[in-house]
Amino acid sequence: MGAIAINPVSKRSEIDRDECVECYQCYRGMSQEHLNPTLVRAMRTALSWFRMRFEPEPDVCPTAAFEPEDLIWPRNVRRAFSDVTATHESTGIHGRGTEEVKTNDVTGRVKPGQAGFVVEFGRPSVGVRFRDIERMTRALAAARAAFEHNNPVTHLMVDRDTGALNPEILDEKVLSAIVEFVVPVERVEEMLDVIEDVAPRLKTVVAVGVGAVCDEEGRSPVEPILARRGYPIIRGKTNLGLGRATNRVPTPQREEVGVAS
């Protein structure tokens, strides 16, 4: 995000709170040394007089300077969508989306003859404000996309028929957010038309995935459609179908397990 930079006046690192998406990587991802900050600054200053600079390990924070803070609404949605390890307190959903087709052998969420769309905004590593996400959800809703119930973005909609998001969060920036919906395979091209029309007008990038259940020969019904439209059908996720319900008393599925899949 580039949210952390040295202020040329104070010569101290500062966090741009508007750009910060609360991913907590500065706190969790950096190793720490717990050195005395005054000592570290003095050494750096002294070296700078000689136009020299210490080149430390780039993933180490020498003074353990970062501390997490308690976030309140609406800023806490930033962490919910940006911190891989966070649970969605603001949306009531664990994880950052459903498990798409990854657990489809157990859940049967996407049925034969259907296609599951996973539209991820802000990825890779660009970030997105909910205002841009809403532009797409409104367009998809107008095209009668049925949004996935167990998805955090869906839970932030105030009107699922129009795709309108809670206005209080529209200016909040997150690392990425996923919109999911399932349509009949015959409507895949129509949905791609909508996404291709809206995406270029957004101030971010959009990563799109489309999944479907394979037939008896192991063929995916969406592959020829995607190939015809010129999409790269090179890489993807293959669910091998080895999963099954094994609990002694299976319970109706309300939400997916998973924090970082």
Place this chain on the structure above:
Amino acid sequence: MTNTLHRFGPKEDFQDDYILFAMCTRGKNDEGAPEKLRRFLEICAAHHPVNMGDGREGGIHRPSRDLNPTVHWRRADDGSYRKVIEGVTEPTTVAAVFDNLQSLEACLKEVKAADLGLSINIAAVTDDANECSLKAGIRRHAVEYSLGFLGDTSLLPEANTMSLSTMCGHGMVSHAFAQKMIDWVKTGRRSPKECARYMSRFCVCGIFNSLRAERLLARASGVRG
């Protein structure tokens, strides 16, 4: 989340990148899941994956909260499969990254024989994944394709940086950091292996392929890996 789906690069750049992962579904097959997930990882570990991890605790290489200044000159290689396996104590997603199709295939045969009842997925070139699963006697259930990136792609960095940063699908390896690592290798400040290790520590799920990263860093920098 789709953390393994959108890795960037041409098809030939994924010949050393195969991710096998397992997960359960709440209320369906999560009873006894930690034990099954640990078993899955033990099978994977026997086939020497490049990286391995669980979505809650991290990969083989993790940040440390208690270093001292000597690490800037001498840093211990403290990663181990055992640490990852023993860290799985509750239902989560676990993954292993292989650098060759033969290891994946051998591992897959054992995973199938173990009959864990978990959802097992391969994130890789889909043709390779299909071929591998057929050899293991498995007909695939479903496929999800990555269609790449749309929108304002002028916000994205150049290809080498993208190939590195997208190996953490959660975006925990920033473009700026990946670019910095290329520059450091290019200017001889660190080796490709060291830079790959730095980036790997930021990946919370353990799906960052540090071997592929070494190769990409060396290529981008014009040095031998």
